[in-house]
Amino acid sequence: MPGRYPVTFGEVELLRDLDRPDGWMVIRDGVPQSYVDLTDPTYLDFSYTQLMASVIDCLPEGPLDAVHIGGGACTVPRYISARRAGSRHIVVEPDAGLVQLVRDQLNLKSVPRLKVRVMDGRAATTDLRDDSADLFVLDAFSGATMPVELATVQYMTEIARVLRASGVALINVADGKGLPFVKRVASTVSRVFPHAALLAEPGILRGRRFGNVVLTASSGDLPIEALTRKAAGGLTQARCLADEDLSRLVAGAAPIHDGDAVLAPVPPPGLFD
Structure with a gap:
């Protein structure tokens, strides 16, 4: 049922999509957090989830x-399970109330082989086995901002430990004019992983508006040519930057380390009205 619901950390709102009878949006503190279509989990409404799907579709x-750090309504696990039968998921979400709401209202039990751990992202990652994941999705936000403690060299090193040699990390970052935070996170990722790429809509990439950027990284080669074609030809018309292009964007931005004072980006007023 649509409405406002108390959760562990505040309140969320469930909104029904008037254009899609089984489409639902989860909103927290005025910020759209998740969108799911309960009958068609391959339908992705948010542009950044479409970009994540572009990367996933290019994997073998x-x-x-x-592994998914940041649960929300479990949009990406639903998509993967619909596309790749037999996939297994560990979802980490610190808000127990939100997890229960998604179970009760958004049919989480329909996703096979999914385990939810109600924990802090860093603590949960420490408990994961070495070389145990093919994909590590980092999509954790406090409001409209990625927590800085999940953007450090030390945490990216933990992600690399959990991933298999050919495993891929997907990281959702939001930023605005000039992309100063994205550049630092990209520098951090590149410090840990030998191969990295960035996908974003041109307007966001040029710093014209606040929005989401998807970083992908691996210890093995990334399918850059396939990613470039997929990003450019998808519903979200996006660019893929890698190698020298990504280095030029980063342009000497310093990696983030635990304890660094980092100014997290704040969206402009009224962005989500």
């Missing part, structure tokens, strides 16, 4: 062992 065929 077959089921994936995936």
